[in-house]
Amino acid sequence: xxxxxxxxxxxxxxxxxxxxxxxxxxxxxxxxxxxxxxxxxxxxxxxxxxxxxxxxxxxxxxxxxxxxxxxxxxxxxxxxxxxxxxxxxxxxxxxxxxxxxxxxxxxxxxxxxxxxxxxxxxxxxxxxxxxxxxxxxxxxxxxxxxxxxxxxxxxxxxxxxxxxxxxxxxxxxxxxxxxxxxxxxxxxxxxxxxxxxxxxxxxxxxxxxxxxxxxxxxxxxxxxxxxxxxxxxxxxxxxxxxxxx
Amino acid sequence: xxxxxxxxxxxxxxxxxxxxxxxxxxxxxxxxxxxxxxxxxxxxxxxxxxxxxxxxxxxxxxxxxxxxxxxxxxxxxxxxxxxxxxxxxxxxxxxxxxxxxxxxxxxxxxxxxxxxxxxxxxxxxxxxxxxxxxxxxxxxxxxxxxxxxxxxxxxxxxxxxxxxxxxxxxxxxxxxxxxxxxxxxxxxxxxxxxxxxxxxxxxxxxxxxxxxxxxxxxxxxxxxxxxxxxxxxxxxxxxxxxxxx
DNA sequence: GCATATTTGTCCGTATGTATA
DNA sequence: CTATACATACGGACAAATATG
Numbered sequence: 001x002x003x004x005x006x007x008x009x010x011x012x013x014x015x016x017x018x019x020x021x022x023x024x025x026x027x028x029x030x031x032x033x034x035x036x037x038x039x040x041x042x043x044x045x046x047x048x049x050x051x052x053x054x055x056x057x058x059x060x061x062x063x064x065x066x067x068x069x070x071x072x073x074x075x076x077x078x079x080x081x082x083x084x085x086x087x088x089x090x091x092x093x094x095x096x097x098x099x100x101x102x103x104x105x106x107x108x109x110x111x112x113x114x115x116x117x118x119x120x121x122x123x124x125x126x127x128x129x130x131x132x133x134x135x136x137x138x139x140x141x142x143x144x145x146x147x148x149x150x151x152x153x154x155x156x157x158x159x160x161x162x163x164x165x166x167x168x169x170x171x172x173x174x175x176x177x178x179x180x181x182x183x184x185x186x187x188x189x190x191x192x193x194x195x196x197x198x199x200x201x202x203x204x205x206x207x208x209x210x211x212x213x214x215x216x217x218x219x220x221x222x223x224x225x226x227x228x229x230x231x232x233x234x235x236x237x238x239x240x241x242x243x244x245x
Numbered sequence: 246x247x248x249x250x251x252x253x254x255x256x257x258x259x260x261x262x263x264x265x266x267x268x269x270x271x272x273x274x275x276x277x278x279x280x281x282x283x284x285x286x287x288x289x290x291x292x293x294x295x296x297x298x299x300x301x302x303x304x305x306x307x308x309x310x311x312x313x314x315x316x317x318x319x320x321x322x323x324x325x326x327x328x329x330x331x332x333x334x335x336x337x338x339x340x341x342x343x344x345x346x347x348x349x350x351x352x353x354x355x356x357x358x359x360x361x362x363x364x365x366x367x368x369x370x371x372x373x374x375x376x377x378x379x380x381x382x383x384x385x386x387x388x389x390x391x392x393x394x395x396x397x398x399x400x401x402x403x404x405x406x407x408x409x410x411x412x413x414x415x416x417x418x419x420x421x422x423x424x425x426x427x428x429x430x431x432x433x434x435x436x437x438x439x440x441x442x443x444x445x446x447x448x449x450x451x452x453x454x455x456x457x458x459x460x461x462x463x464x465x466x467x468x469x470x471x472x473x474x475x476x477x478x479x480x481x482x483x484x485x486x487x488x489x490x
Numbered sequence: 491g492c493a494t495a496t497t498t499g500t501c502c503g504t505a506t507g508t509a510t511a
Numbered sequence: 512c513t514a515t516a517c518a519t520a521c522g523g524a525c526a527a528a529t530a531t532g
Binding site for chain 2 (some may be wrong): 021022060063064067068071079092095096098099102103106156158159160161164168
């Protein structure tokens with residue numbers, strides 16, 4: 001048993017300087033961004049030992065963060081084997097879009113009763129995406145596009161629908177990251193979103209609904225297509241780690 | 246290396262070995278039924294110390310169970326204050342029904358493509374409710390009615406919709422339990438469910454949709470009404486524990 | 491198939507911080 | 512303001528499961 005105290009002190013620089021919120025929350029945030037930004041690829045196993053050292057937290061704290069992220073479906077937990085970054089089967093992409101369609105279309109249908117602030121959120125997310133696109137920050141464009149669709153659901157004014165779409169889109173990021181290149185993937189959607197927003201702002205609910213339905217059909221088709229190709233390659237590359245009983 | 250700790254460790258290991266799932270799952274199940282059956286009323290604080298001795302598990306294990314139930318929205322976690330059985334504001338009941346309507350109606354709309362087994366699940370839940378009603382087991386009737394509506398959503402064949410309705414209905418149980426008496430509350434819904442099932446079985450999707458919409462309108466109205474009365478009473482009774490900054 | 495090393499699952503004891511009487 | 516109770520987080524220990532050679 002060699003004391004590795006010096007190492008942990010050295011790597012403790014990875015810790016977030018800001019002390020707000022609980023330690024668990026901070027750890028969860030760090031891991032979440034690492035996953036959604038692709039630093040931890042799907043299928044990767046997150047070792048307790050390695051991460052406690054790297055993040056400078058105890059095993060118990062780390063395990064709580066694992067629990068949280070498992071419930072966000074970003075990690076999967078296998079008994080006595082540990083936690084892994086979730087690998088989404090292609091079928092799940094279709095399922096994700098089925099629910100997405102239901103939530104977003106229902107929200108737009110209810111947009112007539114939405115307060116102006118809710119529509120403002122939509123506009124804000126759109127301009128967020130457009131400035132990011134203007135500066136070639138394509139990862140941020142992807143994030144802003146998600147904010148746009150979260151804001152769309154926000155039109156329904158339902159906290160639970162908000163939460164549902166939030167989780168759903170976080171899960172979709174696992175798929176997005178398998179896609180390359182980011183520009184060709186994210187750029188067309190900004191234009192689509194702009195169209196949807198303008199129809200909404202003009203009060204044309206039916207038009208916005210139709211535009212959104214088109215958007216979702218297109219996005220799903222492209223995504224499933226490109227993803228199944230990629231997934232096949234990734235699958236063979238990680239087969240070694242997927243050995244089961 | 247024999248230590249005085251050996252005995253207790255061995256006993257703990259035996260206790261774990263007796264049950265299949267992990268200790269965390271066991272604890273979670275126990276707490277979930279305690280809550281949904283009203284043994285722990287909304288607003289109750291669940292003390293870590295008290296429950297560790299009562300259940301014979303460690304704090305870490307118990308805390309993991311708390312996390313799970315918090316994500317099911319049965320518990321709420323307040324930083325440095327502990328976990329409490331969720332108290333649902335009356336507004337949330339309306340929100341629950343908004344999402345419920347969206348999910349269930351969308352599922353029925355997709356029922357034409359559902360495999361026969363899915364409809365079988367619906368029928369099975371219905372007869373489950375009817376036999377429970379015949380034997381005056383009204384708590385079980387409530388459970389079976391939930392199975393019925395979960396089975397309805399199952400017609401869509403979407404795992405994520407299944408999960409969403411499962412969580413939603415679990416949350417609704419927090420409301421149901423405030424209601425009395427159970428018979429008058431649960432009984433009428435069995436008849437409504439039977440009607441919905443028969444329309445579905447006859448292939449009358451539109452009719453089933455309309456019947457379900459009626460059902461949801463009625464249920465929400467009754468529930469919100471009765472709940473706000475009750476909630477007012479409960480609120481004054483538990484005001485002491487709800488003091489905030 | 492077996493023996494070994496690694497990793498997870500669970501529990502304990504304790505120190506520190508936070509909220510409330 | 513002090514005291515008390517409790518949650519947060521840490522580190523250590525060992526059993527059980529899994530992976531490795």
